Amino acid sequence: MMHRYDPKADIMVLALGRGKRTFGEQNDNIIIHFDKEYRPIEIEILEVSKTVVKMISKIMRYQKHSKL
Numbered sequence: 674m675m676h677r678y679d680p681k682a683d684i685m686v687l688a689l690g691r692g693k694r695t696f697g698e699q700n701d702n703i704i705i706h707f708d709k710e711y712r713p714i715e716i717e718i719l720e721v722s723k724t725v726v727k728m729i730s731k732i733m734r735y736q737k738h739s740k741l
Contacts, residue, residue: 678721685721689713 675688692708694715702719718724 683720683722685718687716687718689715 694706704717706715
């Protein structure tokens with residue numbers, strides 16, 4: 674897996690495979706790009722510095738509650 678980070682735009686792109694991106698689906702700050710056979714080709718994380726902090730805090734909350 675390859676990745677690129679653009680600090681000016683605060684965007685990280687994770688390349689999952691080769692192929693031409695045909696369409697994408699966005700959920701909050703995460704966009705998954707697919708090829709024509711619906712295989713994921715690329716994950717794009719917008720506002721990555723904020724998004725990763727949110728993801729980590731959700732994971733920490735889940736772990737804290739799951740230990741009860």
